[in-house]
Amino acid sequence: MTTRTETNKAREGGTESLRSAAWLAVGFGLLKYALATLGQIAMQHAGYGVFRDELYFIVCGRHPAWGYVDQPPMIPLVARVSELLFGLHSLALFRTFLSLAGAAEVALTGLLAWRMGASRWAQALAMTGILLAPMVMGIDATISTSNFEPLFWMTVALALIELVRLAGRGIRSGCAVAWWWVVLGVAAGLGLENKWNEFFFLVCLLIALLTTSQRRVLTSKWFLVGFALIVVLILPNLLWEVHHHWPTLELLHNDQIDGKNVHIGPLPFVLNQMLVFGPLMAPLWIGGVLWLLFGRSAKTLRFLGVTYVLYLPLMIFLHAKDYYLAAIYPLYFAAGAAAWDLVFRRAWLRRGLTPAYVGLNVALTAALLPLILPVLPPAQIIAYEARMHMQPPKMETGATAALPQYYADMLDWRHKADLLAAAWHSLPQAERAQAVIFTKNYGDASAVNVYRPDVPQAISGHQNYFLWGPRKYTGSVMIVFGDSRKTLESEFDSVKEFAQDTNPYLEPYERGPIFICRGLHENLQALWPKAKFWY
Numbered sequence: 096m097t098t099r100t101e102t103n104k105a106r107e108g109g110t111e112s113l114r115s116a117a118w119l120a121v122g123f124g125l126l127k128y129a130l131a132t133l134g135q136i137a138m139q140h141a142g143y144g145v146f147r148d149e150l151y152f153i154v155c156g157r158h159p160a161w162g163y164v165d166q167p168p169m170i171p172l173v174a175r176v177s178e179l180l181f182g183l184h185s186l187a188l189f190r191t192f193l194s195l196a197g198a199a200e201v202a203l204t205g206l207l208a209w210r211m212g213a214s215r216w217a218q219a220l221a222m223t224g225i226l227l228a229p230m231v232m233g234i235d236a237t238i239s240t241s242n243f244e245p246l247f248w249m250t251v252a253l254a255l256i257e258l259v260r261l262a263g264r265g266i267r268s269g270c271a272v273a274w275w276w277v278v279l280g281v282a283a284g285l286g287l288e289n290k291w292n293e294f295f296f297l298v299c300l301l302i303a304l305l306t307t308s309q310r311r312v313l314t315s316k317w318f319l320v321g322f323a324l325i326v327v328l329i330l331p332n333l334l335w336e337v338h339h340h341w342p343t344l345e346l347l348h349n350d351q352i353d354g355k356n357v358h359i360g361p362l363p364f365v366l367n368q369m370l371v372f373g374p375l376m377a378p379l380w381i382g383g384v385l386w387l388l389f390g391r392s393a394k395t396l397r398f399l400g401v402t403y404v405l406y407l408p409l410m411i412f413l414h415a416k417d418y419y420l421a422a423i424y425p426l427y428f429a430a431g432a433a434a435w436d437l438v439f440r441r442a443w444l445r446r447g448l449t450p451a452y453v454g455l456n457v458a459l460t461a462a463l464l465p466l467i468l469p470v471l472p473p474a475q476i477i478a479y480e481a482r483m484h485m486q487p488p489k490m491e492t493g494a495t496a497a498l499p500q501y502y503a504d505m506l507d508w509r510h511k512a513d514l515l516a517a518a519w520h521s522l523p524q525a526e527r528a529q530a531v532i533f534t535k536n537y538g539d540a541s542a543v544n545v546y547r548p549d550v551p552q553a554i555s556g557h558q559n560y561f562l563w564g565p566r567k568y569t570g571s572v573m574i575v576f577g578d579s580r581k582t583l584e585s586e587f588d589s590v591k592e593f594a595q596d597t598n599p600y601l602e603p604y605e606r607g608p609i610f611i612c613r614g615l616h617e618n619l620q621a622l623w624p625k626a627k628f629w630y
Contacts, residue, residue: 116209116218123222124202130226131194131235135187137470138236143505145183146237150508150541153178155559157544162335163559164342164629169289170240177238183545193242197235200245200425201226207249207429210256211396214436216445221425221432223453224379227460229467230371230421233501236468240290244422247286248296252399252426254279255300258312259395267315280321284328291343292419295409296402297325303401308394339562346558346629351414358414365407367417372424375456382438383430390434399426469502473600476502496602504538507598507605511539511576512546518574518593518609519550531568531619535577535628536604556626565623570615577607588614 155163156175162168173192181188201222208221225231234241254275261272286293304310312318336343359367369377387393387400403423410419439445465471465479477497480486486499496503515532522530532553534540537560540553554565574593575583583590595608615622 113209115215116206119215119218120202120205120209120222123205123219123226124198127201127226128194128198131190131197132187134232134236134468134470135190135194138468138505139186141470141472143469143502144186145189145505145508145545147504147508147538147541149174149238150545151537151558152238154537154541154544158559158563160335161331162339162343164339164346164562165558166240166290167288167332169243169285170238173243174238178545190236190238193235193238196242196246197231200231200249203246203249203253204425204429207253207256207426208432210253211429211433212392212436213429213432214442214445216442216449217432217435220379220435220449220453221428223456224373224376224428224431225425227456228372228376228424229460229463230418231424232460232467234418234421237505240292241418241421243289244286244293245425247282247289247293248422249425250282251279251286251297251300254282255304255312255398256396258315259309259398262309262312262315263395267311268317272315273317273320276315276317276321277324280324281328283321284325287325287329288332292422295413296406296423299402299405299409300398302405303398306401307398309398342562342629349630361408361411364411364417368407368420371417372421373456373460375452375459376428379431379435380424380427381431382434383427383432386434386437387427387430390437392437393430393433396430399430403427469505473498473502473506496600498600500602503600503602503605507596507601508538508542509546510598511596511605512542514594514596514609515539515543515553515574515576516547516550518611521593522572522611526572529568530572530574531566531570532574532576534575539576539605556623556628558629561623561627561629565619565626568619570617570619570622571613573612573615573619575610575612577604578610580608580610583610583612586616587612588616 152171152174155166155171156173156178159172160168163171177189177192181191183189187194204225205218205222208218213221257275258272258279261267261275266272283293283297304313369381372380384400384403387396388404389400393400406423407420435449436445439448460467463483463485465476466483466485469476471479476499498506515534519527519530519532531551532540532543534543534553534555535557537555537557540555540557540560543550543553552566554560554563554568573587580590580592589612591611592608593611596606598606
């Protein structure tokens with residue numbers, strides 16, 4: 096039987112030792128890595144390949160810079176290193192770093208739960224919640240700016256928890272305080288070099304601290320050191336943005352006014368959060384938020400609950416996609432684990448209920464797995480959706496493929512690159528030197544540049560491709576994909592269809608014809624500003 100004294104000790108750091116908690120976290124991290132690797136093997140076996148954005152990240156990584164139109168430099172660097180180390184033949188190997196990041200996210204969730212006072216059973220429950228969360232599983236399937244977000248955000252949160260604990264003991268200076276402020280500054284700075292979305296998290300976290308009694312941690316002289324580290328680490332990307340006239344802000348503005356993303360109301364947005372992080376697991380993280388906001392034993396951690404109350408409506412106001420909140424949830428699964436111990440105080444009750452609760456979630460996840468990850472071939476996915484009477488919600492207004500857009504964007508890229516390369520090779524020898532492949536979308540251009548090094552690099556006006564420019568080409572001969580014949584005939588002397596990708600599982604704009612165009616009416620160099628497509 097758990098005594099009141101044991102419960103109070105748990106609130107201070109857990110009856111389990113750090114070593115015990117760490118080993119448990121490592122074990123769950125290894126489980127996550129193993130499952131992620133098996134998932135990658137299953138996806139490749141089902142016929143899926145490198146994701147559209149991954150191809151783009153690889154090309155960005157081949158053009159090293161301190162920033163890009165649509166992301167800071169970290170993920171292009173990760174994609175490029177992954178390509179160099181592992182190649183693209185095995186998805187499991189190519190995505191090694193993201194599988195490791197997913198394992199670290201699970202382990203860090205367990206350590207946060209331990210620090211909040213959760214027992215070992217409750218820590219396991221928190222880590223299971225993140226491991227089985229459909230949104231997390233989906234994010235961890237391909238390299239993206241969202242893979243590493245939780246590591247940076249949760250490290251910042253862990254550092255603040257430690258600083259609050261030290262302040263509660265009257266310690267506001269010394270090596271321990273300095274260490275945690277350095278950890279916080281480095282994690283936050285690197286997080287911003289990964290994705291600018293962390294800025295909103297940091298702002299909400301700061302406001303939450305200022306509105307609670309834990310604001311005293313900000314009075315430490317080491318706070319300025321932590322802040323300085325953030326500024327130093329993000330400064331190269333900021334200078335890049337200034338030098339290029341803030342392209343990322345222009346892109347975000349275009350997304351808002353052009354209606355690219357599907358906008359849903361506040362209530363559906365909140366309900367969707369409960370769905371995408373596991374409908375059966377929703378009571379766990381919701382309980383964590385409530386415990387942080389109202390629990391007497393969570394008084395010193397109240398600022399973490401306030402952070403969610405600020406961050407959620409901010410994302411709703413900004414019409415964010417649902418996965419923009421994904422990085423914050425390990426914190427509340429961990430808090431939910433601490434609350435779980437308070438609700439089920441008796442150890443025998445926790446030992447009975449926890450496996451049963453986990454078992455229900457495992458069963459639900461197994462039933463929904465083809466709707467979470469593309470582990471079945473496209474035709475079987477569509478049939479499975481029909482049989483289950485379920486279809487993933489659309490995130491972008493233009494997505495109309497039979498498959499979920501996320502799945503469709505893992506298909507056909509090598510074939511598309513081969514078609515575009517074949518069009519170039521079909522030209523007479525005299526024309527090849529002046530011919531260039533132009534695509535409206537960075538995915539198609541990147542497919543050519545990654546898979547077909549035997550042809551000149553493709554160009555595009557999409558995202559960072561616009562900044563790389565038209566190179567030496569004048570537009571006398573262009574192989575074009577992504578524009579309509581009517582538009583091209585108004586711009587060129589001659590337009591001839593070469594081939595068409597007819598894969599029925601692709602988005603409609605990826606099934607269009609490939610044209611060989613000659614005689615651009617104006618020089619491509621002069622027309623290039625009009626090719627800009629930041630959307």
